[in-house]
Amino acid sequence: MKHRGRHRRRKQGRALRAFLAGTALALTAAATMISASQATVGDDPGALKPLAGAAGTDALRLREQLVPEATLDTLSSSMGKPVGVSAVLEGAEHALRTADGCTAGERTALPVAPAASRAYCWDAEDTRSWRAGAVTTSGDADDDGWWNDHRVILSGWSQDAGRLARVSFVDATDMDRMLYASALLVVPVDGGRDYRALTSGLTGMVWYQDKLLVTAGDGLYVYDLDRVQRTTVDGAAVGRVGSGWSAHGHRFVLPAVGSYRLTGRDAPRLGSVSLDRSTAPDSLVASERTAADSDGHARLWRYAFSKDPARAGLLATNASGTARAVEAYETEASGVQGVLSRRASGAEGAGWYVGRAPARTDRHGSLWRQDTDGAEATRCGTEGAPRCWGVGAGSLSYWEATGEVWSQSGRILFAVPLRSIDAALD
Secondary structure (H helix, E strand, C coil), rough: CCCCCCCCCCCHHHHHHHHHHHCCEEEECCCCCCCCCHHHHEEEEEEEECCCCHHHHHHHCEEECCHHHHHHHHHHHHHHCCEEEHHHHHHHCCEEEHHHCCCHHHCCCCCCCCCCEEEECCCCCCCCCCCEEEEEEHHHHHHCCEECCCCCEEEEEEEEECEECCCCCCCCCCCCCEEEEEEEEEEEEHHHHHHCCCCCCCCEEEEEECCEEECCEEEEEEEEECCEEEEEEECCCEEEEEEEEEEECCEEEEEEEEEECCHHHHCCCCCCCCEECCCCCCEEEEEEEECCCCCEEEEEEEECCCCHHCCCCEECCCCCCCCCCCEEEECCCCCCEEEEEECCCCCCEEEEEECCCCCCCCCCCEEEEECCCEEEEEEEEECCECCCCCEEECCEEEEECEEEEEEECCCCCEEHHHHHHHHCCC
């Protein structure tokens, strides 16, 4: 679905050409040594095993529950008219540091191979006590990569073991000067007369059309990016405070408009999510969250997005409001922290890119591409070790218009061209 009517944008040719033609940075994880012991930790996850039929996918069912419009209207009538992404970007006051402004310690979290083409570090004071998580971009929201007059990166953060969650809106229109502001994620309560904080760590996030889907412990929460609300009280509380509204010091809140809950027996712990535009219709890709040193197998699967214009950005559901997985696999990979799926032109099946957490004896994670025939990893060092990906790198997001895969590792935000990843895997 296009947004060229309601979300008109002015494409600035010179800025876009500079964005697309940016030369790759010589970014490596400095002083990172790939030890011989790492080379022996291949952890080859092998070929994907299809999970067919109801027996394989029943555990992956999601039950949709939308917040009543009356609840959202009550909240907005008390807080004021909702605003959109542009209003948040206009209030951006924190700057991301470009790669040359990152410390040596921050840069060690970058992938060893393939090298990042772009890297940025966050305002240290603003992100103190917050843990970086998921990433999505306006490249997910619209296939041309723009939202109104901006290119935008959304970065998810969690505080105090999931007690609070927020999204940082990064204005990426000028990639040499990126500013951001954050909105606290909340859930309406008491019929819209109040809200509470979303109490979940953010391990996955997808911005599709006007909706933002973020991971929760047992499913997904849905946010409408045209329903950002301004707060009126700068305090530590979250919710209504007397006649005002507070959000732990944030100037904006994003109230949930719905959720999807895993309802099947043996339901997985939801880990990462991403968007796949190579399917028809577009689909949401998901991975199961398992420990890095686990012997158990993880599941990878996808849901179709709805093609109904009245359900823009929502998953396709049946008459009972259930979204079923349209494709599912089992992988021997453990510690999956990021997942992408792309079907190459003319290919029968999709390739699944799986970012894995480092084992206890390793520093860097690994990045694999799997299909039903086998698996290949990016490798580095004299021993050809597979532990070459970021240190604790999280979710993966593919920006189709630029051909880059975005992720976060520690407190560094980075991009790697997909062609570089594929070349390292061949």
